[in-house]
Amino acid sequence: MNAIIQTQALTKVYGSNGTAVHALRGIDFSVQKGEFVALIGPSGSGKSTLMAILGCLDLPTAGTYTLDGHQVQGLAGGELARIRNEKVGFVFQSYNLLPKASIARNVELPMLYAGVGRRERRERAMALLEKVGIADKADKLPATLSGGQKQRVAVARALANAPALLLADEPTGALDSKTGAEVLQLFHELHQQGNTIVLVTHDPSIAAQAERRVEIRDGLIATSEGAA
Numbered sequence: 001m002n003a004i005i006q007t008q009a010l011t012k013v014y015g016s017n018g019t020a021v022h023a024l025r026g027i028d029f030s031v032q033k034g035e036f037v038a039l040i041g042p043s044g045s046g047k048s049t050l051m052a053i054l055g056c057l058d059l060p061t062a063g064t065y066t067l068d069g070h071q072v073q074g075l076a077g078g079e080l081a082r083i084r085n086e087k088v089g090f091v092f093q094s095y096n097l098l099p100k101a102s103i104a105r106n107v108e109l110p111m112l113y114a115g116v117g118r119r120e121r122r123e124r125a126m127a128l129l130e131k132v133g134i135a136d137k138a139d140k141l142p143a144t145l146s147g148g149q150k151q152r153v154a155v156a157r158a159l160a161n162a163p164a165l166l167l168a169d170e171p172t173g174a175l176d177s178k179t180g181a182e183v184l185q186l187f188h189e190l191h192q193q194g195n196t197i198v199l200v201t202h203d204p205s206i207a208a209q210a211e212r213r214v215e216i217r218d219g220l221i222a223t224s225e226g227a228a
Helices: 047-054 077-087 103-113 118-131 147-158 177-192
Strands: 003-014 021-032 036-040 062-067 088-092 165-169 197-201 212-217 220-226
Touching (some): 003 047, 021 220, 036 047, 036 177, 047 165, 103 118, 103 147, 147 177, 177 197
Parallel strands (some): 036 197, 036 212, 088 165, 165 197
Antiparallel strands (some): 003 021, 003 062, 212 220
C-alpha cells in the first residue's frame, strides 16, 4: 500500500512565550491510498488544526508532512496553493459554493485554477454531477438547491481535479439525519471506487461509518481503531 498522508512528530504552536497554545503536540499519522478514515475529537482537541495542515491550508510549526509523495512543510505560499489544488479536494459543512455561479461553474472552479480548457472543464463537470446524481441541476444557482443537493455539488467540486485526498469537514453537520445518511452513502460509494477519504467529525455515529477511526485529544492521537 502507498501512503497518501504521512506525518511525523507534527506540532503546531500558536503565539509565543506566555501566550503559546500547543494545538498539536507531536502527531504521527498515516493514511494509505484508498482508505476511509475518520478523525474524531471534541472541540479544542486539535482535529481542526490537523485538518488544516493535512489540507495544506496551514503549515506545521515543526515535524514533517508528506502528501502523496510531496514534502509539504516549509513550502512557500504559492507552491502550497498549487499542491492543495492538485492533491486535495475539500467538502465543508457550509458547502462554500459561489452563490452567483451556476452549479456547473462551481464544479469547474478548481479546474479553472488548474488551467483546464473550457470544453474539458464543462465535460468533466457534467460527468461529476452525473456521478453524484445531480446533473439535472447543472444550470441552476445554489440558492435553488436543498442542503443535500448543495453538498452533492460540493463533493463533485472536490473531485474536479481527481485529487489524491478527499478531505471532508463535518460534511453532514448542516443536514437532517435522512439527508446526512444519503451524503454518507455517497462517501461510501466514492470509497468503494478507490478514493482516499479523511472525514473530520465530533460525532461518534458519523465516525463509525469509516473503516478506521482516529481519536485526537489534547493535540495527540489518543486511540486508533479499525483496519490500518
